[in-house]
């Protein structure tokens with residue numbers, strides 16, 4: 001599968017088998033990122049990070065820590081790599097135990113964990129709670145691109161990147177990202193204020209950067225009414 005197909009094939013998985021992915025694999029995939037911390041299952045023992053009832057089975061967990069925009073970018077790049085390897089994932093901002101995750105990571109400050117990613121082998125059948133969360137949050141639906149554009153015209157060459165951003169996961173499937181396209185090719189990313197805004201926008205930006213790695217993340221543009229400026233994606237000389 002190519003990268004866009006992998007991005008489009010991803011959906012949140014909340015029902016896992018009892019086969020926990022290897023901590024060594026997760027350590028290897030997270031080794032270069034200060035924003036990702038694999039949770040060692042040997043430390044949590046029989047306790048659960050993902051709230052039982054929403055998450056079942058025995059997934060592994062990676063915690064997203066530190067700067068939420070960068071943690072979103074790093075975490076979603078990991079999610080897409082794991083999807084490519086056939087594993088299921090779900091970002092959890094609310095339905096996880098901060099106490100258990102924090103104990104396992106031995107962080108001194110509980111607030112450091114922004115969210116966790118559950119990672120494991122999906123069961124063959126979704127449970128009713130899975131369907132409820134999926135349908136309730138309209139997980140399989142996204143806003144059309146024209147509703148996300150503030151102004152300007154995107155270049156045809158980045159259409160795949162925008163489609164990838166449109167299908168990014170977000171808390172409550174809020175899809176808070178909005179875009180303005182500048183004549184110099186830069187993309188201003190703005191966001192609708194709300195919970196997990198920077199994390200969500202980092203996740204969407206990761207999808208774009210996976211398809212257009214030569215773009216650079218630069219400072220946000222001037223604020224627009226009712227929106228929070230997040231970042232500007234600029235084509236580098238190589239793109």
Ligand SMILES: Cc1cc2nc3c(=O)[nH]c(=O)nc-3n(C[C@H](O)[C@H](O)[C@H](O)COP(=O)(O)O)c2cc1C
Nearest residue numbers: 011012091092093094095137139169170171172173
């Ligand atoms: C930052 C973030 C936090 C999330 N928190 C939760 C959560 O606490 N519990 C949950 O079941 N799903 C959670 N989700 C999953 C979203 O509900 C899901 O991504 C969204 O509905 C879109 O569905 P999809 O991922 O299947 O495309 C979260 C997603 C993101 C990106």
